[in-house]
Amino acid sequence: MAATGSILVVDDDPAICVVVGEALRRQGHKVKTAASIRERTALMSSFAPDVLITDVMLPDGDGLDGVAEIIEHKPDLNVIILSAQNTLNTAIRATEKGAFEYLPKPFDLNELTRAVSDALGTRAVAANGDGEGALPHDGLPLVGRSPAMQEVYRTIARVLSNDLSILVLGESGTGKELVAEAIHSLGQRRTKPFVAINMAAIPRELIEAELFGYEKGAFTGAHARTAGKFEQAQGGTLFLDEIGDMPLEAQTRLLRVLQSGEVTTVGGSKPVRVNVRIIAATNKDLLQLIEENRFRQDLYYRLNVVPIALPPLRERREDVILLARHFLERAAIEGLPRKSLSDEAAQMLMAYHWPGNVRELQNLMQRLAVLSRENVIAGDILRHALPLDSVPADHAVPADQLAHAVREWTRRQLGVGLGQGGSRSLHDDLLAVVEPILLQETLASVDGNQIRAAGLLGINRNTLRKKLTDYGLDPLQLRVPD
Numbered sequence: 001m002a003a004t005g006s007i008l009v010v011d012d013d014p015a016i017c018v019v020v021g022e023a024l025r026r027q028g029h030k031v032k033t034a035a036s037i038r039e040r041t042a043l044m045s046s047f048a049p050d051v052l053i054t055d056v057m058l059p060d061g062d063g064l065d066g067v068a069e070i071i072e073h074k075p076d077l078n079v080i081i082l083s084a085q086n087t088l089n090t091a092i093r094a095t096e097k098g099a100f101e102y103l104p105k106p107f108d109l110n111e112l113t114r115a116v117s118d119a120l121g122t123r124a125v126a127a128n129g130d131g132e133g134a135l136p137h138d139g140l141p142l143v144g145r146s147p148a149m150q151e152v153y154r155t156i157a158r159v160l161s162n163d164l165s166i167l168v169l170g171e172s173g174t175g176k177e178l179v180a181e182a183i184h185s186l187g188q189r190r191t192k193p194f195v196a197i198n199m200a201a202i203p204r205e206l207i208e209a210e211l212f213g214y215e216k217g218a219f220t221g222a223h224a225r226t227a228g229k230f231e232q233a234q235g236g237t238l239f240l241d242e243i244g245d246m247p248l249e250a251q252t253r254l255l256r257v258l259q260s261g262e263v264t265t266v267g268g269s270k271p272v273r274v275n276v277r278i279i280a281a282t283n284k285d286l287l288q289l290i291e292e293n294r295f296r297q298d299l300y301y302r303l304n305v306v307p308i309a310l311p312p313l314r315e316r317r318e319d320v321i322l323l324a325r326h327f328l329e330r331a332a333i334e335g336l337p338r339k340s341l342s343d344e345a346a347q348m349l350m351a352y353h354w355p356g357n358v359r360e361l362q363n364l365m366q367r368l369a370v371l372s373r374e375n376v377i378a379g380d381i382l383r384h385a386l387p388l389d390s391v392p393a394d395h396a397v398p399a400d401q402l403a404h405a406v407r408e409w410t411r412r413q414l415g416v417g418l419g420q421g422g423s424r425s426l427h428d429d430l431l432a433v434v435e436p437i438l439l440q441e442t443l444a445s446v447d448g449n450q451i452r453a454a455g456l457l458g459i460n461r462n463t464l465r466k467k468l469t470d471y472g473l474d475p476l477q478l479r480v481p482d
């Protein structure tokens with residue numbers, strides 16, 4: 001049976017105290033509630049709880065204030081923070097104060113009761129050795145309050161005080177590099193270098209020299225010993241962007257460095273010890289690459305100690321307006337005219353499918369800050385500014401029609417084709433019908449510009465190029481359809 005204990009719930013909302021209190025009592029815990037910091041302080045000494053659940057915004061102050069001191073006096077106490085201010089800042093502050101868990105409001109009651117059971121079965125997490133207020137809290141880079149982003153904040157907060165390897169997953173423009181920078185600049189390595197290298201941006205044959213450095217004369221043009229990114233990042237963080245594009249030979253070498261903690265330059269023989277935190281990122285399906293023998297499984301496990309998944313912007317639409325306002329505000333701080341969004345414009349932004357994710361939204365807001373003559377950005381301006389006439393992805397009728405066509409096609413294939421063999425697979429057959437149309441139409445809409453088409457499709461440029469070759473499509477011959 002799960003352990004039971006005494007729990008103090010602090011929230012100025014009586015409804016929350018009742019609901020949480022009842023749920024916990026039903027599980028056999030002893031529960032008391034308080035509505036303010038004053039009441040909390042009074043109860044802490046008389047009641048001596050095992051777990052403290054506290055809201056952040058309390059009528060007489062910030063619920064996080066004093067938490068570090070409480071834990072210092074009572075190291076066994078586990079603290080669970082509830083907060084409606086679902087920002088990276090709150091998650092980090094909660095972790096810094098030594099809180100056991102941070103739950104964004106509105107929270108899931110099951111999650112809370114589970115957190116309490118976990119807390120009772122675990123020793124309190126010691127407060128971060130940096131001490132209070134040691135981290136720069138202002139101007140935190142990541143914006144967004146969606147549940148998906150809260151999960152990201154919680155994970156970031158948990159990895160700041162350790163050196164675990166991190167794999168950031170997400171489509172292009174979702175903020176993978178920003179997450180890596182945030183982990184570095186808020187973590188214990190922040191006074192050391194943050195070095196980024198993008199595997200897709202460097203010719204394959206140069207990747208090893210860039211990463212590990214090279215000796216004088218190692219190859220034509222190697223005029224002097226040059227330190228690689230590993231050595232440049234000494235003591236700090238190395239961000240390996242687009243790791244899925246790393247050639248296999250370089251992967252083998254990288255794995256060796258991660259296992260030994262030593263780098264040997266290309267053409268060199270004397271290893272150099274390196275102390276570097278690794279954060280890798282990819283928009284590719286690494287498991288698929290492993291299956292195709294294009295990515296080493298052992299390297300994958302080394303890199304993927306803590307995964308952080310950034311969902312596409314279209315799957316966290318509640319963040320769109322916050323982000324849009326953030327970018328307009330930033331433009332104003334940079335000296336551009338201050339702009340706001342009309343209701344219609346806000347609706348349109350929410351409905352759009354954002355294939356280029358946050359980067360696309362950021363670029364659009366910057367453009368509008370410069371171009372729009374009115375102070376309030378109206379729907380009309382957006383209609384021109386959004387690509388493809390801002391057709392929202394959720395456009396119900398075409399999506400329904402497509403779904404209908406796919407259903408009919410699949411049923412027919414299953415009816416006709418079962419047991420006849422010869423066909424590659426239903427999945428491939430469908431893609432072979434649909435994908436070339438998607439690629440052709442998208443390319444035609446941007447006059448064959450592969451970079452823009454890849455952005456609209458939300459896939460990597462190299463992936464697009466490969467697909468075009470596979471389907472025998474020539475982007476230059478694609479004309480805007482009638």
Ligand SMILES: Nc1ncnc2c1ncn2[C@@H]1O[C@H](COP(=O)(O)OP(=O)(O)OP(=O)(O)O)[C@@H](O)[C@H]1O
Pocket residue numbers: 141142143144170171172173174175176177178179241283323358359362
């Ligand atoms: N949550 C966010 N809050 C504020 N700005 C963001 C957020 N996410 C992304 N951005 C901004 O959007 C732009 C794209 O982000 P970033 O370069 O980190 O994406 P990425 O996933 O690494 O893209 P790629 O895979 O193409 O390299 C950056 O200018 C970044 O500052």
